[in-house]
Amino acid sequence: MSEVPAPLRRFVSTLETEAQHLEKQVNQWYFKDGLGDSESLVFVRAKFTAGGSHPFHTHPEMDEIIYLLSGEMEQWVEREKRTLKPGDTAYIPRGVVHGCYNDSGADCEFLAILTPAKIAGPFSVDHAHEEPWRSLR
């Protein structure tokens, strides 16, 4: 039962990312559990086309920072809302309900960084269909 260790992966270029295509959203994963050798950090660049969103949800075991790269995005952290512009950030402690909505009519791009990378339960839990979140916007 010998296993060849994965090579160290200390540089990830934009061309080496793992792409994930969702509705009105493309994620480019740089580092996550099983991708790259970081046990502490998840790093993903996301693009929402017009109307794209990640509705109210939590990351039960991970703290998160969002950094807007381009465009505009409506960001909620619990009941607080801001329109993020390039260079703006939001910090979301683990277990706190938050949501991202692109109603700008144009693309937006952002980075999401989460810690830790290795967790026991699910990456995210949906709360969009529960009150008070369902009626909030």
Next chain:
Amino acid sequence: MSEVPAPLRRFVSTLETEAQHLEKQVNQWYFKDGLGDSESLVFVRAKFTAGGSHPFHTHPEMDEIIYLLSGEMEQWVEREKRTLKPGDTAYIPRGVVHGCYNDSGADCEFLAILTPAKIAGPFSVDHAHEEPWRSLR
């Protein structure tokens, strides 16, 4: 001995960052120990003018990801070197010697995200004047 708790600081815009001016370098701090309410993540945007650098050093207690926003930067992780372009990343485990050098002749900008935010010892330790790092480039 009552103490007023600091307000939650879940949004930090680019205008709300704390600026740090160094030689050929400006850091804009979004989140760090004592700034914002993240205990797990440090988040800073840095600009190097031509010739700016953060020579070989370690973060003894923190893992780090670097993300290049603009320009070009020579990034070392131990003895491995890459020229980062916009969208490229480097991952540096805690205690691993690394260095950033802007020899491009123009400005470059990057994000650095470190975890955890609360540590016992120094943020970084200089190794630029020790072998093999002193002779490496």
